Amino acid sequence: MTSAHASSPAPDARPPAADRPPPPGTQTWRARLGALRRIPALFRLVWEASPSLTLGSMILRLSRALLPVAALYVGKLIIDEVVLQTRAGAPGPALSDWLASGRLARLGLLVAAEFGLAIVADALARASNLVDSLLAELYSNHASIRLMRHAATLDLAQFENTDQQDRLERARRQVTGRTTLLTQLFGQAQDLVTVASLAAGLMAYEPLLILMLLAALAPALIGEIHFNAQGYRLNYFRTPERRKLDYVRYLGSSVETVKEVKLFGLNDFLVERFRRYADAMYRDNRRLAVRRAAWGGGLAALGALAYYVAYAVIALRTVQGQFSLGDLTFLAGSFLRLRTLLEGLLLGFSQIAGQALYLDDLFSFFDIRPDILSPAHALPFPSPIRRGVTFENVGFRYPDTDRWAVRGLNLNLKAGEVLALVGENGAGKTTIVKLLARLYDPTEGRILLEGRDLRDYDLAELRSHVGVIFQDFVRFHFTAGENIGMGRIAEAQDQIRVRDAAERSLADQVVARLPQGYDQPLGKRFSDGYDLSGGEWQKIAIARAYMRDADILILDEPTAALDARAEFEVFQRFGDLSRGRTAVLISHRFSTVRMADRIVVVEGGRVVEEGSHDDLVRAQGRYAELFELQAAGYR
Incomplete structure (x- = not known):
């Protein structure tokens, strides 16, 4: 299986140019002159400068x-x-x-x-x-x-x-x-x-x-x-x-x-x-x-x-x-x-x-204002988490589409548990992660953290306690140390923390081969940059998640460019280092997700099965079918 990015929004349906309303300031002379109302705002910006x-x-x-x-x-x-x-x-x-x-x-x-x-x-x-x-x-x-x-x-x-x-x-x-x-x-x-x-x-x-x-x-x-x-x-x-x-x-x-x-x-x-x-x-x-x-x-x-x-x-x-x-x-x-x-x-x-x-x-x-905001009397993030996260009949549609990415989703993520999400493309796995990080709010239903609606918590605090690495992570054309430090920018100068995060993700092996070590600029955008392979970039990105030291740690298929052995090592390390904290991993390889405490199978935006690897294989349901399809490719 590959990433669930099919759950991201489809391209917007844009009306033909002839049907779109004329842009501001072109309809009438009065409207054109009305654009001058922005001049005082410009002067304020200039004065502030x-x-x-x-x-x-x-x-x-x-x-x-x-x-x-x-x-x-x-x-x-x-x-x-x-x-x-x-x-x-x-x-x-x-x-x-x-x-x-x-x-x-x-x-x-x-x-x-x-x-x-x-x-x-x-x-x-x-x-x-x-x-x-x-x-x-x-x-x-x-x-x-x-x-x-x-x-x-x-x-x-x-x-x-x-x-x-x-x-x-x-x-x-x-x-x-x-x-x-x-x-x-x-x-x-x-x-x-x-x-x-x-x-x-x-x-x-x-x-x-x-x-x-x-x-x-x-x-x-x-x-x-x-x-x-x-x-x-x-x-x-x-x-x-x-x-x-x-x-x-x-x-x-x-x-x-x-x-x-x-x-x-x-x-x-x-x-x-x-x-x-x-x-x-x-x-x-x-x-x-x-x-x-x-x-x-x-x-x-x-x-x-x-x-x-x-x-x-x-x-x-x-x-x-x-x-x-x-x-x-x-x-x-x-x-x-x-x-x-x-x-x-x-x-x-x-x-x-x-x-x-x-x-x-x-x-x-x-003038654009966000819809996802902290409430007036926001709750602080409950660290450490003791009860976990619960999705209650959650449904979500991306803007400008009638298709439900998830619908009727009921899922419990226990505190201190390593949970694996599996499913085919478009099943809704990545959407679940985005909802958990409150990049989107549910269209219907609610998500509870420690029994309180996720929307009751301070947004900045919530995101600072959630560490996510997506498959399409950013490759910052900064130094290796800065790339890792981006995970918690306030601590980016803490070299001990940066090196510890690199060791956890096996990125220290990548850095050891760089001419300037942690001070080596990465990427080919600038003259002194050193480019990495896809797998090496991914280890750097995973180190970013460890750098965050978050209460909820999520790896959303960030190891697609790694070979099977390297991915197994990364997830083995992830499983060991995630003990005692709440973690979610998504992978297209069943050989790695079996190390999770619990595996949840998502299909059509709903949970259709859950349990350990052995339990799900014995149940001969959807998980077993997908596992057999993948295993057959290695025979």
Whole structure:
């Protein structure tokens, strides 16, 4: 027999893309702008990452915001002063005559002031860029940590659902993909202050210019908002295809898959599959880019027309004597700067609204809440266990499926007993283990620990007292000692405990052959890694279970890659070391499960037989039938 992983949930039935509801922020303009509600949450994350750098960036931005209007005004004063001195006539033919007259003193001060503003502007820009780059990195790190911590709180069901996998993938991309949004937001705030100061100057001269300015910007703004939303919609619905693309890329270029890819000649197949996915995504992106470029050019032309009408008004007023040359320079410069700033501000706003749609992917993931939680007044774990665990008429269905993985299950796991679970694929063995570790809660019935419902206990404490090693255990690409220490991370630095766990699982023999012993990095993902065979990895994983030193110890077919002798040795050691503690083992070899105190045969999610090996063989029931089928293969 092999593992009972057939009891894991079937792939979700996903509605066709045409039938799925449109993603957040793409249905209406109001909904698109509603995505901006996530901006305060982003600022909170940024502030949490570094209050000092956030405050420093705000001060630097505010200082930079006031410099443009100051520079333009000093420029106006310089031109007016030049015109004034020109009209007054020269005090003499030589420069010394000008200097002696003192008429250049004010002009010199104004030029020096403009030079000083330029130096200050450059220094502030460099300091601001430095602070923003450091802040963006700290934010990315902080957001990644929060993402990892939040993901750890979610239920297993929320990871096994394909829609939730898409959601997690989008959130993972936004942790690093939205760092440029920080700089853009701070830049927008800076430009707002600059716009306010320049607009005040324009209003003092000619309020009509402000209306002309807004007319010049409206077309491009509308186009940007529309196409940003379309781009997000395309990326949203392409998330499943992008995950497939990344998966095929991984298959075609990974050390974990290279052997079978070469032996089975899969490279051309994988390349063709990748090309098919990539080409489909490229066609969609090209279609959107062409439409955006075509419409963008027309809308920009409309905006330019409105700008030059306003420029003509300023020139006419100057010719009519209503404005001085300095005023003309100030107004033309302010209008041009305002147009550029407002265009950047409004288009930047549309881009921020577009990026906020992506930001919603991150914060909507943070909004997900687990269903499996500790109760308000949780009980501490009863260590040591004296009575055991009882399944009372337990039924369970995986999410999004009508098939019962277990139904009407009644099972008693006595304290201090080594219990073996056997049965064919899909019988429900692994599901029982997941329910016992409270990775899922029963759909019906209840599980009792020491006579109290499992849901009454503190969840973190419960899991800390249950040690499980599944067949599909994780191969951590850390050192051998760290791989074992993962079983109880708080004690990972306790070398005596790590070595004891390795000795119990026979992993010490594996470590003894490693060049750097317990300090040897494992796996081929990094340059200094040392790869192990499947059986060696399994012994390392089993050591992890012993490292946990749990009250309930479970081995769920983790020895599939071991030969019969090695598996017998591991389970013999398991049986010896599990005496006095509650233990469950699942194995596809009957020669090893016979050492258990009691064997339970599971079929169709129910217990159909239980007893010792000899009793079950004499009963000539389901166990005996399966035992004979396996024994016949060795004759």
